[in-house]
Amino acid sequence: MPMRGVALAAVLLPSLALAQAHQHGRSTVMITFEGKRLAIEVVAPGPDIVGYERPPQSAAEQQALAAAVALLKTPSALIDLPAAARCTLDEAEVTVEGYDAPAAGAPAAAHTEFEAAYMFTCVDPSAIRVIGFPFFAKFPNSAELEVTLVTDRGPTVYEVTRDKPRVDRGNALWRWLTGR
Ligand SMILES: [Zn+2]
Numbered sequence: 001m002p003m004r005g006v007a008l009a010a011v012l013l014p015s016l017a018l019a020q021a022h023q024h025g026r027s028t029v030m031i032t033f034e035g036k037r038l039a040i041e042v043v044a045p046g047p048d049i050v051g052y053e054r055p056p057q058s059a060a061e062q063q064a065l066a067a068a069v070a071l072l073k074t075p076s077a078l079i080d081l082p083a084a085a086r087c088t089l090d091e092a093e094v095t096v097e098g099y100d101a102p103a104a105g106a107p108a109a110a111h112t113e114f115e116a117a118y119m120f121t122c123v124d125p126s127a128i129r130v131i132g133f134p135f136f137a138k139f140p141n142s143a144e145l146e147v148t149l150v151t152d153r154g155p156t157v158y159e160v161t162r163d164k165p166r167v168d169r170g171n172a173l174w175r176w177l178t179g180r
Pocket residue numbers: 022024045046047053110111112
């Protein structure tokens with residue numbers, strides 16, 4: 001590998017890490033409509049999900065980590081899609097970052113994160129007007145979700161809070177008028 005490439009990577013990495021730093025209490029949810037398919041991606045700061053942000057230091061913490069992963073693989077417990085849409089889960093994938101013990105001599109990760117990706121097939125995706133987030137009930141440290149709905153008309157961002165844990169897309173006329 002040329003030395004120049006190594007030096008460049010060393011300069012770029014810290015600023016990249018800074019740009020991607022998350023805000024504790026705030027997760028992001030991306031919901032993409034593609035015909036009958038519905039893709040949902042959740043990125044959550046580690047402390048929101050398990051209450052700690054470093055490798056587990058006890059059996060209880062290890063257990064909390066495993067329980068969180070199991071819960072994240074069950075999106076029906078976290079995201080409430082209207083029954084009328086008749087969505088079925090095709091895939092659920094959960095990625096955990098920063099909870100592994102660092103290699104000898106290496107620093108622990110500054111932040112930890114959970115990422116979950118779900119793929120649904122829905123008989124009637126147009127029935128998805130209100131989306132509820134029992135997510136907050138399952139993860140007491142979470143306070144806000146930044147939810148982006150992506151349709152063929154583009155993205156719309158909703159700020160969802162513990163006090164009002166739902167996205168309401170309004171009625172069809174309102175959606176047509178606003179382009180949402
Ligand atoms: Zn963090």
